[in-house]
Structure formats: C-alpha cells, structure tokens
Amino acid sequence: MLARAIRVRPMVRGIASTSVWSVNRPSPSSLIHLYRNRATHLQRFHGASMMVKRFYARKRDDSEEDLMEEGQGIELMAERNSQLPATLVVPDVWPHVPLLAMGKNPLFPRFMKIVEVSNPIVMELLRRKVKLNQPYVGVFLKKTDGEEELIHNLDDVYSIGTFAQIQELQDLGDKLRMVVVAHRRIRITGQVIEDLPTPKPVKMTTLHYPLFNIKLNIPAEDQSTDQAEAAPARSRYESTRKPRGRVPRRQAGKLNEPAAQEEMVQKETQEPPLRSGKVEHVSVPKPPVEEKKVEAEAIAEADVEGVAAKTSSSPLPVLIVEVENVKQPVYKQTEEVKALTQEIIKTLRDIITMNPLYRESLQQMLHQNQRIVDNPIYLCDLGASLSAGEPAELQKILEETDIPERLQLALTLLKKELELSRLQQKIGREVEEKVKQQHRKYILQEQLKVIKKELGIEKDDKDAIGEKYREKLKDKTVPESIMTVIDEELAKLNFLESHSSEFNVTRNYLDWLTSLPWGVISTENLCLDKATEILNNDHYGMEDIKKRILEFIAVSSLKGTTQGKILCFHGPPGVGKTSIAKSIARALNREYFRFSVGGMTDVAEIKGHRRTYVGAMPGKLIQCLKKTKIENPLVLIDEVDKIGKGYQGDPSSALLELLDPEQNANFLDHYLDVPVDLSRVLFICTANVIDTIPEPLRDRMELIEMSGYVAEEKIAIARQYLMPQAMKDCGLTDKQINISEDALNMLIRSYCRESGVRNLQKHIEKVIRKVAFRLVKKEGEHFPVNADNLTTFLGKQIFSSDRMYETTPVGVVMGLAWTAMGGSSLYIETSKRHIRYGEKADTPAAGGTLHITGNLGDVMKESAQIALTVARNFLHSLDPKNLFLEKEHIHVHVPEGATPKDGPSAGITLITALVSLATGKPVRQDVAMTGEVSLKGKVLPVGGIKEKTIAARRSGVNCLILPVDNKKDFEELPSYITEGLEVHFAATYDDVYKIAFSDATKTTSKTEVEHEPLQRKVSSAAAAKAEAWH
Incomplete structure (x- = not known):
C-alpha cells in the first residue's frame, strides 16, 4: 500500500502540470519530450489503477483483522484521494476543434446542454478526442433544419458558434450522450482535412474514468495493450510486496526516508523500452501545432491520385475546423445600456411571475453568488437561452458584437416571450372559468335532484324509466307472456347500476319490447269500388293482380276479419311489380314497408342478432312493426329470386318460417326472444324468374305472373x-x-x-x-x-326490324323464345357442310353428322338430337329415297351466339328447319312456331305464350303454330293481342308440316338439284371401291 501511494504522486503531478495548453507555446523539441513524459505517466497511472483493482479483488474476502495488519490502509487511501488530479483548466486558445452541428437552437457561453450523437464517424472522432484527453468541441448552428449530424460544406453552418467542453459522456454503443458546457464564442476560419476514421465491428469493453465522470466503450485489444504496458510496473510492485503480516518499523522507517523516495521516483520515471521502435500515445493531449504537423505529413505521404479521385467523386465531410476566438466586445456603462439592462431584468421578473417553470429554469442556469446585473453580455445570453425564439434570431444575438444592439435583440425576444406568457395565462383563465361554471352547474343540478326527490316532486331515474315504459304500454293489448318478460326486465333494471353496460343492454331491450304495436290494427278498406278506383288510377292493365286483390277484400268483408296472405308477382323488369304493391297498400288502407333481400347473405337481417353481441338489433320484420306501429302492414319483399347464401346462413331458409301462414303467428326473433304474431301481415314478394327461388319457399307463395306490355x-x-x-x-x-x-x-x-x-x-x-x-x-x-x-x-334508331330475313330461305325457320325481358323471335339456321373424301379413295365419311353452334345449353342440344331423329323418321315416311339427313354432314346454328340459349321449346322449329333443308322447300314467309317435341313426334306444351305471341306481332308474323295443350293459355289473352293472328294448334309434327309447307312450291329447288350429282358421285365411288375390294 505504501509503495502504491508513493508511486501515484508523481503521476498525478505529471497530469496536472501538463493539462493546460498555455498561450506561450514551447519549442517543438521540448514539446516532444514533454508529451513523451506525459504518456509515460498516464501509462503508469493506468497500470497502477489496474494493480489496485486486482489488489482489492484479492483482499475482498479478507477479514477486518487482516486489513488492519496490512498497516494503515485507510489512511493511505485517504492520502491517495487527496492527491488526485483536479478538473482540467479550459485552455484560452484551442485552434482545432471537432465540429458539432446543432439543428434547433445555438448554445450560448456559460450554459450547458445535453447532446446526442448517432453518426458513426462523428462518434469515432469524439471517442478519439476524449481518449487523447482533448474533450473540446465547437458547437455551431445549422442553417437548415435536418437531422444530419455530418456536414460536407462549411456553408451549411453559421460561422460563429461556441467553444464547449464535454463535461460528461456516456457511450451507449449506437450513440453518444454528452453534457457539453459552452465557454466562449469562436469563429470558423477554415477546415482541417483529416482521414475519416472507419468504424469496424470489434469487441468493445467499458472503461470508466471517475475523475472526468466519463465512460468509454473502447476495443478490448486497447485495454490488453494498456495492461501489457503496465506489466513492468506491476512486476516491480510484486517484487516490493512483502509477505502478509505487520511491516517492521525499521523497514517502514527506511521507506519513509527522502533518499529512498527519490530513488523510487527515479526508477518509476524511467521510460520503458520501446516496442518495435514505436511509442504508444494513450490518453495524452496532443498540442494543436503538433497535431497539424502530423496530419500534414500524413496527407503528403498519401497517394495523390487516390486522394484526387476521392475528392472528385464526393466532398469530404467537415469533421475538424480551424477556429479563432471572437474578441470580447468593449462596452461602456452608458445610460442606454443601463436602461436596457434594467428593462431586461424587469421583463425577466414578469415572465417568472407569470410562469413558474421559468423560475426553475433560471435557478438551474444561474451560478451561486453570481450577479448578472453587472454583466450585460451574460444577461443577453441568459435572455436568449430563456426565450423560445426562432433559430435565426438566436443566432443573430450570438453573432452580434455591439452590446447595446445585442441587449435590444435580447429584449425583443423576451418581450415576445412575455406576450406569449400573457396569452397563455389568459387562455388558462378562460378554460378554468369555463370548467368552474360547468362544475358548478353540475353540482347545482345534482342538488336540485336531491331536493326534488326529498319533496316528492321528482322520482328517481329508474322509477321514471319504469313509469315511462308502463305509459307506453297503457293503450296496447300485450299478451300475458310478453308482459311477464317486461316485468322481469323492469325488476332487473332497478338492481343495476345506471353506469354499467348491462343497464344499457336491458334498457334497449325494454325500448324494443314496449315500442312494438301489441294488438294495434289499422282499419282496412273493405269497399270494392274504392279499391278498384285506386288500382285503376295508379296502373294500367294488370287485370290478374287487381282481380286477386279485390277477391281478398271480398273474403275479408264476408268474414269480418282480415288475415295475411303471401303473394308473389313475377315478370320482366319494368312492368310495375314494385309500384303495384304500393297501390295495393293504399287501396287496402294499410301501412307500406319494403325491404329487399337481393344479395342478402346474413340470416340475422331477418331473424335478428343475439342480445349478447355489441350493437345487436332485431330483424327487418320487427323493425317494420316498430316503424309502421300496426300489426297488419303490407310488407313487400323485393327481389326474392336474387337472395344470397353465405357462411352466416341461408336467408331463404329463414323466410320459410316468416312466409308460412301456419307458423308466422308465433314468429321468434333472436333479439326479442318472445313470440310475435305476424299472421295479419300481407306479404308480397317480387321476382323476375321463379326458377331460382327454392322449391319449399316457392310452394308457400301464391304465384301471379305479370307479362310484358304490347x-x-x-x-x-x-x-x-x-x-x-x-x-x-x-x-x-x-x-x-x-x-x-x-x-x-x-x-x-x-x-x-x-x-x-x-x-x-x-x-x-x-x-x-x-x-x-x-x-x-x-x-x-x-x-x-x-x-x-x-x-x-x-338520335339514330336502335332497332330496325325483328326479322333477320325479309324472305325466309331454305333451311331457316323463325321460332319464338321467352326471356326475362319478355318474348323475342329466334331464328334456326341449317346448312350442309362440305364433304370430306378419303386420302386414297374418293368416298365420303360413313354416315351423316350434326354440328351445333350458337351458345346452346344442354337441354337445347339434346332437343337438337331428338329433332334430327324425328326428322329422319319423318323424311323416310315422306320420301324413302331421300337419304340426305342420313348421309350428309349438317350444321345447325342459332344466331346471336353471345346470348346463352336453352330450353326444349325449339323442338318443332329444329325439325322444320332440317326437313326444309332435306327437301329443298322453304317454309311460309309469315309463320313462326314454338313447341317441344317428343321422340315419337308428339308436340308438347311450353310456357310464355303471351310473351311469345307479343314477340310474333312485333316481328310482323301473322301465322302461329302452338302446341294443342297451350290452347287454353292463348284463349286467356286479351283480344287486342290475338286480334288478326292466324293460330294453329298442333298435336303431332304431321300437323306442323302441313301448316308450315302449305304454300311451298312443288318445283325442285337448287338444293334438290345439288343432291343428284352428289348422290351419283357417292354411288360411283362406292361401286369402284367394292370392285377393288373383290
């Protein structure tokens, strides 16, 4: 311990003596010698600190008695701490500093700021400067807003900034967090070119300098190098360390002699041997002159071409700049300066009074026992730091050298800040006053409720809600089962908190239950004359529908009560299916409600949602009863043939219960979960076609056809x-x-x-x-x-004529078709195909074929095959020698190939076209036909007689051939449709042939002439083949 304490003293003195770079610069040779000594001292200091760390690690498990035997350990540590180097003195001149670009506000002298740096190049530079014991930066404001920390041009920053010292530094790996303290104003005079440090992914270790309150993440290899350099000192320490136990007095006294201490110091201050002829500079502050010299030599030795290529490709970033101190302006304490100073102090006092936050900021900025009144320069910087002005305005204060002008600028910013504080205080007072009024109103209302409740003037909210529901049910005939549910829900409502979600769910449920028209029925119109007048005024024609509604009124009049019915109007678009439903409601004096099920895929639209779901609602029928407020409205279910089906269920199946007269008296909605009587509702459905309506649903409705108009x-x-x-x-x-x-x-x-x-x-x-x-x-x-x-x-006419042929040729017959848009004419064309002969024998292919085109469905294709068989049999009975249909290749085509066609009603038309082609006789020019045919030639009935008759009249056809079973349908048509038509009813195809070819000429046509040479060719070729075969 004693040896360690003695060894620390010269190192501390060396650091303290070389920490300040004075204005009087020494010679270069003395500088080199001086910095080598400083490097040696720092190396030894680091080695000693590592030994102390190991020493205490070994001593961590020792008892207190062993520590006392080591000899005055605590006193020696106290002596060591008292001799640690003091804080670095900031140099007056530091010409080269790293450039730190700020984005928002400039940093003023004597103030500190927390700065975070995340650019890898800037971080590496700052780490190197701190490691070299040069924790100084130049803080300059950028001219444009941006997060870029590395600039490439000096024009991007203002020329005047502040010289700052890194007070604290925390290395977080991906960024550096620093506390910088500004000292003086500086000006950029140029850029110092330095090679960019390329950060490499190396293993890092944390090095802590408690003296400077700095933590650095340095490469692990640097720490190992420092430990290797401290090895000689550590070996000498181990050699001087005595065994455990008390040190003898004689030996301790010898160590305390001055001669012994001087000898020890000389040994410690000797330079260690150089490794490979190099000197490792660790944590040694390099003087700016030498740094510039070393950098100049490095640039001179670099490859000129490489540097030129690098410079021409992209500009070098500005890392280190050459700066000079901005001279402190000389000012006199004039009356103007005093007045501005006092006004600034008064403004600061007003700002602090209005906003307590500024008081805390001011206490943090001011040093102890420092008078800012005597220093206008610091007063300006203080005012600018407190204000939230624009960056350009703050930079102008930083650059201004005239003290009165600087005071004026600072006072302007503080006045703006004062006005902002006043406005903020005014807004705060207004908001506070508004909140107070609302709070006072709320308290008075609550007090008024309590007073009214005590006096019996007003009841509790829950009691009022219950009375409101009972008032709504007063004039209604509610079934007993429904009333029981309502009473249970009201009792449940009294026990629930008004702010709970269950309270709102129960309240909505009661709203729906009490809003339905229980037992409320509208008075129906049972006068036939009045109903007939209304129906005739609204719509022309539609005799079937009007007759059915009048029958419904007559039955209701005889019974004295009305019951619901389910009707379905089906017909082409635009014939008035939806509009006639509204007229029926007006004629019956019923409320009208319409909803469309076209494309509906969710069963909940009809049956309602469960109450457990958020936002649940009843189905359309319950909504209808609530809207119409009666139990017997007229409900129009539109587009029932276009109802969808999805994963939420099949709505058409849900309609089965709704449209069943035996079940809809107890319709159960999922939301209400109570039976509702819909037996008095008159349901009217509309559809274009009934084929897409499911059979069970179609069976529950009374179908009424609405044909098109002539x-x-x-x-x-x-x-x-x-x-x-x-x-x-x-x-x-x-x-x-x-x-x-x-x-x-x-x-x-x-x-x-x-x-x-x-x-x-x-x-x-x-x-x-x-x-x-x-x-x-x-x-x-x-x-x-x-x-x-x-x-x-x-504009131009869209249709010219329905007739494709003004004169019908051989093999072409006009048929009649039914579509969702009404009836239309449909031509059947037949023609023979070219005969294909064999490669070696001049013979046709065996047997005739039939080729069908025209976008036909499977039913119509089968009908064509049946027509070919019937035509062959009929032609054989008519002319056994005519083998045209058996040997020739025939092509049957139905025009308008883009339109899909299907159905069996073109059977007799196909047979007639084939017979016309085989016999070479054209049919009558004014004939059109429709009817299905069986394999034995029997003509079967078809549908759409009215639409087909209208299409025939529109095409100018006077003669119609219809199946005999459709005679009753034709006789039901109005006289204005059948007037002037020659209609024939056929039972077999023989009847069709007699009518269709009654006016045909008996002469042989061109087609018949063409058959003879063909038959001769076929016979001669067959004979030649047979002869060759034998």
Whole structure:
C-alpha cells in the first residue's frame, strides 16, 4: 500500500502540470519530450489503477483483522484521494476543434446542454478526442433544419458558434450522450482535412474514468495493450510486496526516508523500452501545432491520385475546423445600456411571475453568488437561452458584437416571450372559468335532484324509466307472456347500476319490447269500388293482380276479419311489380314497408342478432312493426329470386318460417326472444324468374305472373302516366310540347322494344328535357314531336326490324323464345357442310353428322338430337329415297351466339328447319312456331305464350303454330293481342308440316338439284371401291 501511494504522486503531478495548453507555446523539441513524459505517466497511472483493482479483488474476502495488519490502509487511501488530479483548466486558445452541428437552437457561453450523437464517424472522432484527453468541441448552428449530424460544406453552418467542453459522456454503443458546457464564442476560419476514421465491428469493453465522470466503450485489444504496458510496473510492485503480516518499523522507517523516495521516483520515471521502435500515445493531449504537423505529413505521404479521385467523386465531410476566438466586445456603462439592462431584468421578473417553470429554469442556469446585473453580455445570453425564439434570431444575438444592439435583440425576444406568457395565462383563465361554471352547474343540478326527490316532486331515474315504459304500454293489448318478460326486465333494471353496460343492454331491450304495436290494427278498406278506383288510377292493365286483390277484400268483408296472405308477382323488369304493391297498400288502407333481400347473405337481417353481441338489433320484420306501429302492414319483399347464401346462413331458409301462414303467428326473433304474431301481415314478394327461388319457399307463395306490355298498352301507359309525370317534373305544359301518336309508335318500335316501360319512361324524359332546354334558350314557344323529327331528340334508331330475313330461305325457320325481358323471335339456321373424301379413295365419311353452334345449353342440344331423329323418321315416311339427313354432314346454328340459349321449346322449329333443308322447300314467309317435341313426334306444351305471341306481332308474323295443350293459355289473352293472328294448334309434327309447307312450291329447288350429282358421285365411288375390294 505504501509503495502504491508513493508511486501515484508523481503521476498525478505529471497530469496536472501538463493539462493546460498555455498561450506561450514551447519549442517543438521540448514539446516532444514533454508529451513523451506525459504518456509515460498516464501509462503508469493506468497500470497502477489496474494493480489496485486486482489488489482489492484479492483482499475482498479478507477479514477486518487482516486489513488492519496490512498497516494503515485507510489512511493511505485517504492520502491517495487527496492527491488526485483536479478538473482540467479550459485552455484560452484551442485552434482545432471537432465540429458539432446543432439543428434547433445555438448554445450560448456559460450554459450547458445535453447532446446526442448517432453518426458513426462523428462518434469515432469524439471517442478519439476524449481518449487523447482533448474533450473540446465547437458547437455551431445549422442553417437548415435536418437531422444530419455530418456536414460536407462549411456553408451549411453559421460561422460563429461556441467553444464547449464535454463535461460528461456516456457511450451507449449506437450513440453518444454528452453534457457539453459552452465557454466562449469562436469563429470558423477554415477546415482541417483529416482521414475519416472507419468504424469496424470489434469487441468493445467499458472503461470508466471517475475523475472526468466519463465512460468509454473502447476495443478490448486497447485495454490488453494498456495492461501489457503496465506489466513492468506491476512486476516491480510484486517484487516490493512483502509477505502478509505487520511491516517492521525499521523497514517502514527506511521507506519513509527522502533518499529512498527519490530513488523510487527515479526508477518509476524511467521510460520503458520501446516496442518495435514505436511509442504508444494513450490518453495524452496532443498540442494543436503538433497535431497539424502530423496530419500534414500524413496527407503528403498519401497517394495523390487516390486522394484526387476521392475528392472528385464526393466532398469530404467537415469533421475538424480551424477556429479563432471572437474578441470580447468593449462596452461602456452608458445610460442606454443601463436602461436596457434594467428593462431586461424587469421583463425577466414578469415572465417568472407569470410562469413558474421559468423560475426553475433560471435557478438551474444561474451560478451561486453570481450577479448578472453587472454583466450585460451574460444577461443577453441568459435572455436568449430563456426565450423560445426562432433559430435565426438566436443566432443573430450570438453573432452580434455591439452590446447595446445585442441587449435590444435580447429584449425583443423576451418581450415576445412575455406576450406569449400573457396569452397563455389568459387562455388558462378562460378554460378554468369555463370548467368552474360547468362544475358548478353540475353540482347545482345534482342538488336540485336531491331536493326534488326529498319533496316528492321528482322520482328517481329508474322509477321514471319504469313509469315511462308502463305509459307506453297503457293503450296496447300485450299478451300475458310478453308482459311477464317486461316485468322481469323492469325488476332487473332497478338492481343495476345506471353506469354499467348491462343497464344499457336491458334498457334497449325494454325500448324494443314496449315500442312494438301489441294488438294495434289499422282499419282496412273493405269497399270494392274504392279499391278498384285506386288500382285503376295508379296502373294500367294488370287485370290478374287487381282481380286477386279485390277477391281478398271480398273474403275479408264476408268474414269480418282480415288475415295475411303471401303473394308473389313475377315478370320482366319494368312492368310495375314494385309500384303495384304500393297501390295495393293504399287501396287496402294499410301501412307500406319494403325491404329487399337481393344479395342478402346474413340470416340475422331477418331473424335478428343475439342480445349478447355489441350493437345487436332485431330483424327487418320487427323493425317494420316498430316503424309502421300496426300489426297488419303490407310488407313487400323485393327481389326474392336474387337472395344470397353465405357462411352466416341461408336467408331463404329463414323466410320459410316468416312466409308460412301456419307458423308466422308465433314468429321468434333472436333479439326479442318472445313470440310475435305476424299472421295479419300481407306479404308480397317480387321476382323476375321463379326458377331460382327454392322449391319449399316457392310452394308457400301464391304465384301471379305479370307479362310484358304490347305496343298498344305502352302507348296507353305513356299517354296516361309517363308523359304527364315527366312534363310535371320538367315544368312543361301541353301548350309548349305535343308528342304525336306516330312519334310514340316509332319510339316504342325503334327505341323501346323491351317488355317493361322503364326504358320508355327514360326516353320520354329525354325528349321533354331537350324541349325544356330549347325553351330556355328561346328557340321557340311550342315544339311538336312527330315521327319525322324524333331522331333529332333521340338520335339514330336502335332497332330496325325483328326479322333477320325479309324472305325466309331454305333451311331457316323463325321460332319464338321467352326471356326475362319478355318474348323475342329466334331464328334456326341449317346448312350442309362440305364433304370430306378419303386420302386414297374418293368416298365420303360413313354416315351423316350434326354440328351445333350458337351458345346452346344442354337441354337445347339434346332437343337438337331428338329433332334430327324425328326428322329422319319423318323424311323416310315422306320420301324413302331421300337419304340426305342420313348421309350428309349438317350444321345447325342459332344466331346471336353471345346470348346463352336453352330450353326444349325449339323442338318443332329444329325439325322444320332440317326437313326444309332435306327437301329443298322453304317454309311460309309469315309463320313462326314454338313447341317441344317428343321422340315419337308428339308436340308438347311450353310456357310464355303471351310473351311469345307479343314477340310474333312485333316481328310482323301473322301465322302461329302452338302446341294443342297451350290452347287454353292463348284463349286467356286479351283480344287486342290475338286480334288478326292466324293460330294453329298442333298435336303431332304431321300437323306442323302441313301448316308450315302449305304454300311451298312443288318445283325442285337448287338444293334438290345439288343432291343428284352428289348422290351419283357417292354411288360411283362406292361401286369402284367394292370392285377393288373383290
């Protein structure tokens, strides 16, 4: 311990004596000698510290008695601590400093700031400077905002900054956290070029310097080097260490003699032998002049071409700059300076009074027993540090050399800060006053509730809620089972806290239960005349639907009560299925509710959600009863044929319970979980086609077909409904526009051929809008619309004719088809294909074939095969010598190949086309037919007779061939549809052939002529082949 204490003294003196770089610079030779000695002292100091660490590690388990026997250990440690080097004195001149670019506010002298650096190059430079005992940086403000810590041009920072010392440094690996203290103002005079330190991933170890309060992460190899250099000192320490026990007085006294101490110091101060001719400089502050000299030599020895290439490719970053001190401005204590000083102090006092946070900041910034009044320079820096001004304004104060001007700038910033504090205080007072008023109002309201409750004027919230629910049920006939549930929920509500979630769930449930119209029924209209008048005024035609509604009214009138029904209107789009439902509700004096199930995939939309889910609601039917407030509304379920199906369930299956008259009297919604009577509800469903409706659901509904409109009906609808409504919407009168009868005929024939009237309504509105536009432009006062000028309003005609052939050729027959848009004409074309002969023998392929095109479905393809068989058999019975259908390759095509086609109703049409092709006879020019055919030639009934008849009239066909079983359907058609038509009903295909070919010529056609040479060729080729075979 004594030897360790004696060894520490000269090292401490060496560090303390060489820590300050004075203004009087020594000669270079003395500098080299001096710094070598300093390096030796620091190496030995580090080695001694390592030995002390090991010594205490070995002594950690010793007892207290052994430590006392070692001899005055505590006193020696106290003596060592008293002789540790003091804090470094900041040099007055330090020409080269690392550049630290700040982004927000500049750092003023005598103030400190916490800075974090994350750039690897800057971090490596700062570590090296601190390791060399040069913890000084130049702090400069960047001209632009940004997080970049490494700059490449001196123009990116302001030239004037502050010279700062790194007071504390904490190495976090990926960044450095430093506490820097600014000392004076400096100015950049140039850039010092230094090779960039390339950080390498090495194993790091932490080195702690308690003297400077610095922790460094250094490579492990540097620590091992320091330990190797401290090995000689450690060996000498081990040689002088005595065995354990008390030291003899004589030996201890000898060690305390001056001669012995001097000899020991001489031994310790001798330089260790150089390793490989190099001197390791560890933690030695290098003077700026020598540093510049070494850097210049390193640059001179570098490869000139490499440096030139590096400089030309990218600019070097600015790491170290050459700076000079900014001279302290000389000022006089004039009246202006005194006045500005006093005003700044007064402003600071006002700011501290308004905002206590500034008081704490000021106490941290000021040193003890320091008067800022006597130093205007420090007063300016203090004001600028306290204010939150713009970076450019603060930098202007830092650069200003005129003291009165600097005081004026600082005072301006402080005045802005004072106004900001006043505004902040004003806003705070307003907010506080508002909060106080709200709080006071709340307290008064609560007190008023308590007072009213004590006086009996007002009851508790829960009691009021219960009375409100009972008041809603006063005039309703609630079933006993439902009332029991309501009472249980009200009792449950009284025990729940009003702020709990269960309270809100129960309250919403009671809202729905008490809002339903239990036993409330609207008075229905049972007058047939009034209902007929309403239905006729709203819609034209639709005799079947009107007759069914009047029957429903008659039955209800006889029974004295009304019951619900389930009707389904199906037909093409635009024929009025949805609108007639609203007219029926008005005729029956029922509330109307509509919801669409098209694309619906969730069963909960109909049956409701469970109450356990957040945001649960009842289904559409319960919502309907709450909205209509009666138990017998008319509910329209639209687009029932387009209902979806998803993972949430099948809504069509949920409709089974709803639309079953035997079950909907006790409809159970998932949310209410109580039975609801829907037996009085009149359900009307709409659909375009009934094929996609599930069979169980279709079985529960009464189907009523709504066919499309013929031209006469469309004209009447346009005159009575569409034109008056369109003129009313556009603000026109009969004096300003007149649409003639021929214009309507042309509009329906050439633009609007669909079964409904929705497209007709759009075209009529288009014509009236164009007339309104011309009226506003004052192009006239009255505009007649006729067939001649209709194209000027609507453009070119969309349809020219439904007939593809004006003269029907051989092998082509017009059929009739039904679509969701109504009826349409459908041509069947047949033709023979070219014969393919063998490669060696001039013979056709064996047997005839049938090729079918036109985007046909499986049913229609099978119907074509049946038609070919029937045609062959019929042709054989008609002309046994005609083998055309058996030997030729036939191609059957249905035009408009992009449109899918399917169904069996084209059976007789296909047979007629094949027979026409085989016999070479064309059919009648004015004939059209439809009907399914069996394999034995029997004609079977088909559907869509009305739509097909309308399509035939639209195509200009006068003769129709229909199955005999469809005679009853044709007879039910209105007279304006069947008038002028020649209709034949066929039972077998023989009847069809007699009608279709009744006017055909008996002469042989071109097709028949073409068969003869073909047959001769086939016969001669077959004979030649047989002869060669034999």
